[in-house]
Amino acid sequence: MKTYIITIGDEILLGNTLNTNAAYIGAQLFEINIQVIKSSVIGDDNSAILNELNFASGVADLIIITGGLGPTHDDVTRKSIVDFFNTELIENQEALEDIKTLFEKRKRIVTEVNIDQAKVPKIAEVIRNQLGTAPGLWIEKEDKIYAVMPGVPYEMEAMMEFTVIPKLKERIGEGQKILLRKMILTTGIPESTLYERLGNIDELLQGAKLAFLPNQFGVKLRLSVEGDDEKQLKNKLTEVEQRIRGKAGRFIYGVGDDQLEAVIGRLLMEREFKIATAESCTGGLVGNMLTNVSGSSKYFERGVICYSNAAKVEILKVNEDTLAEHGAVSMEVAMQMAEGVKSTSGADIGLATTGIMGPTGASADKPIGLVYIGYCDEKVCTARKFHFGDDRLLNKQRTAQAALDFVRRQLLGISWDD
């Protein structure tokens, strides 16, 4: 099923907004082995959209369109769809109910423009939108499928997950080669070091494919095998994964969509442990990540964002002399912060971050990117030094990820030595 992605929006052409939608759709289709042959971006312009639809329907079987479905005058996609298919708008009851429900929930009054959004091209089936007012459109004509979705990323993503991908999966059906994939998630090791650690790559893979996908949280390994016999392929995948784990297991925190914060959550729940955080340089990001997991109130007791020294002393009982002697960014203070938040909260584990995130705040012996992470449980109080980069936001993210990985390693008894 050859696929063509059309992203509509001046803000993308102008470089105001990154085209994350096309990337998301590309990645989702890739997961179900549908090939994207081309992706294009055009402005909010009726004739440009019509040209693009014409062209795309000549070369692709599936055309996915996002953007320009909003309620205002600059949203022209729905009109272009009506023109392209030579159809008309009719009010759709399901879409209208969804809009009304959404407004009721938010205690707001439905406006005329919102009711107008419930009008959809006659030729289209509605892709329901639980998160916004613009319904998506699913159109089939002359063996081609057109899926039209709003440009708001979370609305589009929910439509992909709950409607578009399931419908496409049904279509793909039989006769295709079987493609199995597994994403193996690592953190705490740079791409090149990981690559070297895996040794001879042909021996390791024996015909399987492996892609390295690095970002600030770690390196994802995308492992894939293709063939006809599903059982054989599954075995092969398992074998290669085992060999990878044999060489780099301690850096692997999960597979697929696992998130480190959820992995930590499961480990804490299994042990019936509660955790408390003391964040200086991460400013709340560790707490934010932990609480992104539904049910985290079961194991996340509290957090202290001790940006000032006063907060470190008053709430966490960090020693003023230690602060004066070693400075707030030090091994000693990291450890005392972890210990302090553990003892004052009564949690089983205290986790602390302190560091220089930049661009200001560095000194001769404390450069930007210097971070200490402290960890304390009933058996051990410890801290480690890390060196990250120059970028403030990336440094916060890397520090938070390293702090969570610290908990994983301590709970699983994974050594830090090579």
Place this chain on the structure above:
Amino acid sequence: MKTYIITIGDEILLGNTLNTNAAYIGAQLFEINIQVIKSSVIGDDNSAILNELNFASGVADLIIITGGLGPTHDDVTRKSIVDFFNTELIENQEALEDIKTLFEKRKRIVTEVNIDQAKVPKIAEVIRNQLGTAPGLWIEKEDKIYAVMPGVPYEMEAMMEFTVIPKLKERIGEGQKILLRKMILTTGIPESTLYERLGNIDELLQGAKLAFLPNQFGVKLRLSVEGDDEKQLKNKLTEVEQRIRGKAGRFIYGVGDDQLEAVIGRLLMEREFKIATAESCTGGLVGNMLTNVSGSSKYFERGVICYSNAAKVEILKVNEDTLAEHGAVSMEVAMQMAEGVKSTSGADIGLATTGIMGPTGASADKPIGLVYIGYCDEKVCTARKFHFGDDRLLNKQRTAQAALDFVRRQLLGISWDD
């Protein structure tokens, strides 16, 4: 000068890599008032590239191509250029010298594949690359310009800055229309309500253009005017902006690239105020946002992530009876949290969040999305009720944004009534 951007690379189609290059190029061209009419992404495939070049040269005057110029087998762009222009490769002395200099600097030995990279299509002028081995190509044929650059972002960006943009500026010369734009940032008002509030859109704009760009943090308004007289256009832009501010000013927190957390930071610094946060449902996100701003330690005193009731009582001195009577998610507790974090920290402002983020935790009278935000300064202690949606992460983001906007409104004395 109508422009078509072609990005070449499987990793972009597959969604492994965001197309930051097209965004960068779009933004740079926008600065010199060159209009991008379309941007496309295709794979590393000779016939796809030829098709795209054919199509683009039919509709655009300037075609900018990035990607696929590297030294490995999957880089095919140079071959496609040779095929498209029916030309041949010849060794370019300047490019060869650049490659040799680069390798000398890095103390590495020049390999055969690198020397091969100094061969360029005969029809092309070289765009020098000081940061990598692949030279860029500048080709002019039949009144069209083709600029071909590597996909490595910093190599491409340097070529744009030092060669492509200066050359284009020379070309544009006189006689072009002037285009002025301004981005106006709103929060706390849904797109459709904002649209209605602005009233008759033609009267408001009087020939200017306005685009609505919504996301979970608010609605951005992109205002633009086009014409010949820069001074007149500037006045026009100011006039329309003033009319928009007249109708929706209280929802506008900034312009251009402003971020609400930085706007709050400036307001706090002007007043020499310090802020402290007490976060329940946002779990640290408000603190994380505030501390994303460099220099925030000047006004962010501390934060408490009081996920448990114990933390609310122990650190923030929330009354246990109030908790028992009204529950943790209540107007009363939000206000006491704000008051508590203000008084225990000695900050000038206390800001608090409590709510049901979902998907669990709802009860009959406290649905998912119910949020209370508390605010306390030396003059006033107050709290407000909000209703957001069903999605946990979006609810956290909306709550954090609303909490920061609460501070903005209080500091600027903006009324909540319509």
